[in-house]
Amino acid sequence: xxxxxxxxxxxxxxxxxxxxxxxxxxxxxxxxxxxxxxxxxxxxxxxxxxxxxxxxxxxxxxxxxxxxxxxxxxxxxxxxxxxxxxxxxxxxxxxxxxxxxxxxxxxxxxxxxxxxxxxxxxxxxxxxxxxxxxxxxxxxxxxxxxxxxxxxxxxxxxxxxxxxxxxxxxxxxxxxxxxxxxxxxxxxxxxxxxxxxxxxxxxxxxxxxxxxxxxxxxxxxxxxxxxxxxxxxxxxxxxxxxxxxxxxxxxxxxxxxxxxxxxxxxxxxxxxxxxxxxxxxxxxx
Numbered sequence: 625x626x627x628x629x630x631x632x633x634x635x636x637x638x639x640x641x642x643x644x645x646x647x648x649x650x651x652x653x654x655x656x657x658x659x660x661x662x663x664x665x666x667x668x669x670x671x672x673x674x675x676x677x678x679x680x681x682x683x684x685x686x687x688x689x690x691x692x693x694x695x696x697x698x699x700x701x702x703x704x705x706x707x708x709x710x711x712x713x714x715x716x717x718x719x720x721x722x723x724x725x726x727x728x729x730x731x732x733x734x735x736x737x738x739x740x741x742x743x744x745x746x747x748x749x750x751x752x753x754x755x756x757x758x759x760x761x762x763x764x765x766x767x768x769x770x771x772x773x774x775x776x777x778x779x780x781x782x783x784x785x786x787x788x789x790x791x792x793x794x795x796x797x798x799x800x801x802x803x804x805x806x807x808x809x810x811x812x813x814x815x816x817x818x819x820x821x822x823x824x825x826x827x828x829x830x831x832x833x834x835x836x837x838x839x840x841x842x843x844x845x846x847x848x849x850x851x852x853x854x855x856x857x858x859x860x861x862x863x864x865x866x867x868x869x870x871x872x873x874x875x876x877x878x879x880x881x882x883x884x885x886x887x888x889x890x891x892x893x894x895x896x897x898x899x900x901x902x903x904x905x906x907x908x909x
Contacts, residue, residue: 677873678902679850679865681799681814681842684879684894685823686856688816689773689797690904691737691759692726698900699723706881707890715893719745726903730761730771737775743785751783753790767801767810769906778822791822795838799906802843809847810908816840816854824857827887842905850905859886873900 682688692698700722705715724739737757744750757775764770778790795818801810817839824836840854840861853862859882866876874897881892 674870676848676867676870677875678812678905678907679844679848679867680863680875680877680902681812681844681850681852681865681905682816683840683842683852683854683856683861683863684877684881685861686816686840686852686854687757687773687775687777687793687795687818687820687838688814688904689759689771689795690906691730691735691757691773691775692724692901692903693729693735694727696726696737696901696903697724698898700896700898700900702894702896704892704894706892707885709888709890711888712890717746721745724755724900730759731764733760735759743783749783750785751781753778753781753786755779766909767804768799769908770796770798772796773818787822789822791820791824793820793824793838794818795820801908809844812844812906812908814842814852814906820857826858856881858882858889860884867902873902874898875902 702720702722703717704720705717707713707715721742722739724737727736727738728734735758737755737759739755739757740752741755742752755775755777756779757773759771759773762770762772772795774792774794776790776792778786781788781790795816797814797816799812799814802813803809803811819835819838821835824838825833826836827833836857837855838857840852840856842850842852842863844850848867850865851863852865853860855861861879861881862883863877863879868874868876877894877896877898879894879896881894882889883891885891
């Protein structure tokens with residue numbers, strides 16, 4: 625009888641010890657699972673807060689002093705429609721492809737960008753052109769930067785559309801961070817001012833040709849949406865630039881050219897999709 629009681633006590637103590645160990649094990653696993661969930665949640669939150677690439681703050685066809693540097697590149701494709709300028713509002717549609725690469729460094733010496741433009745997908749005989757752009761940083765601090773640039777659009781060309789001789793230009797570009805103390809959204813304001821020949825030339829009422837004025841302003845409306853407009857030699861151009869994804873350098877732009885139909889030359893509209901760096905817009909620390 626006493627032996628049975630001793631055996632029961634031993635079994636009870638052993639069972640209690642086992643349950644205690646099991647409880648500790650389950651508690652430890654529960655803590656590890658909770659910590660893992662918190663870490664996963666924090667990582668997910670960090671991923672969600674990764675920044676967007678900067679939207680473009682220059683209207684379509686507007687030269688800027690911000691150009692591609694070593695390691696920068698872009699590939700862009702557009703669908704566009706244009707009026708023929710003979711008081712006919714019907715749009716002729718076409719497409720284009722543009723690629724560009726950068727060399728050098730604007731802070732150390734000079735940045736050099738070379739672009740190739742296939743002007744028309746509908747008719748290869750319309751040709752293509754090669755652009756060369758230069759940019760040099762003049763001054764930069766935590767919330768302001770200024771660059772000077774020059775270039776020759778259509779430095780080399782072939783086909784029916786490119787204008788012989790190309791379009792040289794010079795431009796000064798300044799950018800300000802409007803929200804200096806906001807680490808998540810500095811809100812850039814960017815201005816271009818310059819002049820150019822070729823496609824930028826203006827023709828007055830007595831057919832006198834003169835170099836055209838280049839002047840534009842662009843602003844970030846949100847971290848991934850930018851609006852810009854300006855006078856690009858012969859008329860008013862505007863663009864809306866949108867970056868749909870974080871950490872992915874994809875840009876969608878809706879643009880209009882000669883919106884006021886200056887001189888009756890006709891208007892144009894384009895929808896563009898680009899992949900590459902956001903070097904056309906200033907960045908601040």
